Amino acid sequence: MHTNIRCAVVGCTNPVIGQCTGYQGNCGKFYCAQHSDGTLCADCASQKAADEQALAIQQDYVQTAQRVEQEARNLALKTHGFLLLVIGSIVLLIISPAFGSAASLVSGVCLIGAFVAVTWYDMQRRQFISQLVAQYDKTKPDFSRFYAEWRAEKNKQALVNGLKIAGVIALVTLAGAASSIAEDERRSADYARLRDAVDDELRRRGL
Numbered sequence: 490m491h492t493n494i495r496c497a498v499v500g501c502t503n504p505v506i507g508q509c510t511g512y513q514g515n516c517g518k519f520y521c522a523q524h525s526d527g528t529l530c531a532d533c534a535s536q537k538a539a540d541e542q543a544l545a546i547q548q549d550y551v552q553t554a555q556r557v558e559q560e561a562r563n564l565a566l567k568t569h570g571f572l573l574l575v576i577g578s579i580v581l582l583i584i585s586p587a588f589g590s591a592a593s594l595v596s597g598v599c600l601i602g603a604f605v606a607v608t609w610y611d612m613q614r615r616q617f618i619s620q621l622v623a624q625y626d627k628t629k630p631d632f633s634r635f636y637a638e639w640r641a642e643k644n645k646q647a648l649v650n651g652l653k654i655a656g657v658i659a660l661v662t663l664a665g666a667a668s669s670i671a672e673d674e675r676r677s678a679d680y681a682r683l684r685d686a687v688d689d690e691l692r693r694r695g696l
C-alpha cells in the first residue's frame with residue numbers, strides 16, 4: 490500500500506481499511522475503522538445521518554401540521570355555538586311551512602343562520618389551529634414557523650391550481666366563441682394573448 494494513504498481525519502494514524510464510495514456524489518477519501526460507517530468516510534457518514542435526521546423531522550412536522558388541521562376541524566365542529574346555529578336553522582327550516590305567508594322569510598333566516606354557522610365554524614377552526622400550533626411549538630422547535638410556511642405553500646398550490654383551472658376554462662370558452670369566427674389568425678392571436686395573460690398573472694404572483 491502507498492505510504493501516503495492515510496485516514497482523512499487529521500492526525501489519525503489508524504490503518505486505512507477502505508476508500509469512501511461517497512454520499513450524493515464522489516468522495517474518494519480514505520478511512521480507518523474508527524472513522525467510517527459502512528463504505529462512507531466520517532464526513533460523508535455524518536452528512537448522511539444529518540440528512541436522514543432532517544428528513545425525519547420534516548416528516549414528523551408535516552404529519553403534525555396535518556394533525557393540527559384535523560383536530561381543529563373536529564373541535565370546531567363540536568363547539569356549542571356552531572351546533573346551536575346548525576340545529577336551530579334546520580329546525581326552523583323544517584317548521585317553516587307552519588309560518589304560512591311568512592315561510593319564505595323564515596327560510597331566509599335559516600340561510601342567514603347557515604351562513605353565520607359556516608363563518609362561526611371557520612373562526613373557531615382558526616382559533617383552535619393557533620392554540621394547537623402554540624402547544625406543539627413547546628415540544629417541537631420552530632413548529633409555528635414551519636406551520637405558517639407549510640400553510641402558505643398549500644395556499645399557493647391551491648391558488649396555482651385555481652388559476653390554471655380558470656385559465657383552462659377561459660381558453661375552452663374562448664375556443665367555443667372563436668370557432669364560429671372564420672378568421673383562424675385572429676383566433677390564435679386571442680389564444681396567445683390569453684395564454685400570456687395567464688402566464689403574466691402567475692408570474693406577477695411569483696408562482
Ligand SMILES: [Zn+2]
Nearest residue numbers: 496501521524
Ligand atoms: Zn481515522
Ligand SMILES: [Zn+2]
Nearest residue numbers: 509516530533
Ligand atoms: Zn466520504
